[in-house]
Amino acid sequence: MTKRSEAKYKIDRRMGQNIWGRPKSPVNRREYGPGQHGQRRKGKPSDFGTQLKAKQKLKGYYGNISEKQFRKYYAEAIRLKGDSSDNLIGLLERRLDAVVYRAKFVSTVFAARQFVNHGHIRVNGRRVNIPSYLVKPGDVIEVKESSKQSVVVLEAVALTERDVPEYYEVDHSKMTAKLTRVPHATEVPYPVHMEPNLVIEYYSR
Incomplete structure (x- = not known):
């Protein structure tokens, strides 16, 4: 990591x-x-x-x-x-940690990287702990059973500050997500x- x-x-x-x-x-x-020079005017x-x-x-x-x-x-x-x-x-956008973040399984992209790294995510039923793993359209990403009711996941799902993009199919009742297609740059929120x-x-x- x-x-x-x-x-x-x-x-x-x-x-x-x-x-x-x-x-x-x-x-x-x-x-x-940040820092002591943060307010200095920039050309x-x-x-x-x-x-x-x-x-x-x-x-x-x-x-x-x-x-x-x-x-x-x-x-x-x-x-x-x-x-x-x-x-x-x-x-x-195909990075596994980005998919986990977009699906709102966790609240930040940094938390998504850690979540994947700690083995909480399965891709097509297989555990994947590499955040940079490239997801293909049609792959099913799922939070492992023992992690579905964790506080981190439930709090992230409840967040209202961002929505799941339309190029995903997400079922928060099952904690599954699917990338339906690779988005264009203008579609990413x-x-x-x-x-x-x-x-x-x-x-x-």
């Missing part, structure tokens, strides 16, 4: 945006960055700076994925047919504007 090197709210502060749309984000109160960012921020924001949103792993997603995205930006988002095209530009420099 990739160790999270930064607190999730510090990522929010550094980006200057509430990237997960969480009510407790400090950006809701302070829109400037207009360069093209490189804009691309870098877009990459950091998208990478951070999915649980602060490691740079090595994120670069692999880029390489796969440009190898696949079709729009590279859509391909990149499609790969990220990000709380803030994501720019995967700039991420592609960043890596293709």
